Amino acid sequence: MYRSEFYVFDKNLPVPVIVRNYTKNDFSQLIDIQKECFPPPFPSELWWNEEQLINHVTLFQDGALCVEVNGELAGSLTGVCVDFDPNHPSHKWEEITDHGYIRNHQPNGNTLYIVDIGVRPKYRKLGIGKLMMQSMYHIVIQKGLDRLLGGGRMPGYRKLANKMTPEEYLQAIIKGDVKDPVITFLLHCGRVPIGLAENYLEDEESCNYAVLMEWKNPFK
Known part of the structure; x- marks a missing residue:
């Protein structure tokens, strides 16, 4: 079981936090986190359900992480092991994650x-989102994997879609001309864009686009 204790800072006040694997006892809070993090117009049917969460903790508990602050869950991060071919990067979220049920988890x-x-x-x-991502990097190294990968939503794109293409929007973020709530955060976490995915997820704010972003294992 993964467990790591840290201090984060609320202005000048140190706040103790715990990054750990989530368990069945956390399911109700995990679903509440989904509701708070992904309000409409994000589709409510894409919030976690209990069957998905059971799969997370039974099929790949190493990839089921949460952050606890003063006894309350503040966030969660879920991963699955897959075989990824960089020469054929195109995919959809529902395909590569089995609609979030991760029954396609590949231990090798x-x-x-x-x-x-x-x-x-x-x-x-x-800064606890960054802490969770760094914890996943630990797992990549521990398991000797090639990379951490994921599709980052670009929820700021809809407001600018009539002015620039998705490619131009991504370049504007990289240049610092535009700040996107998700992509900019992932850049701060050390993730690197490797391409765009069209029709990645039903997501009005991102016009259904996502940025594929990886972190390569520096020991591979």
Whole structure:
């Protein structure tokens, strides 16, 4: 079981947090996190359900992480192992994650794929999303995988879609001309864009696009 204790800072106040594997006892809080992190117009049917969460903790508990702050779950991060071919990167979220049920988990896969990450809005200034991502990097190294990979939503794109293409939007983020709530966060976490995925997920804010972003294992 993964467990790591840290301090984060709320302005100048140190706040103790715990990054750990989530369990069945956490399911109700995990579903609440989904509701808070992905409000409409994000489809409510894409929030976690109990069957998905049971699969997460039984098929690949190493990839089921949460952050606890003062006894309350503040965020969660879920991963699955897959075989990824960089020469054929195109895919959809539902295909590579088995619609979030991860029954396609491959223990001998080469890539740790991020199924989902979410942090409750009231905790987002504490940097705990980055802590969870770094914890997943530990798992990539421990298991000797090639990379961590995932499709990052680009929820700021809809407001600018009539002015720029998805490719131009991504370049504007990389240049610092535009700040996107998700892509900019992932860049801060050390993730590197490797391409765009069209029709990745039913997501009005992102116009159904996502940016495929990886972190390569530096020991491979």
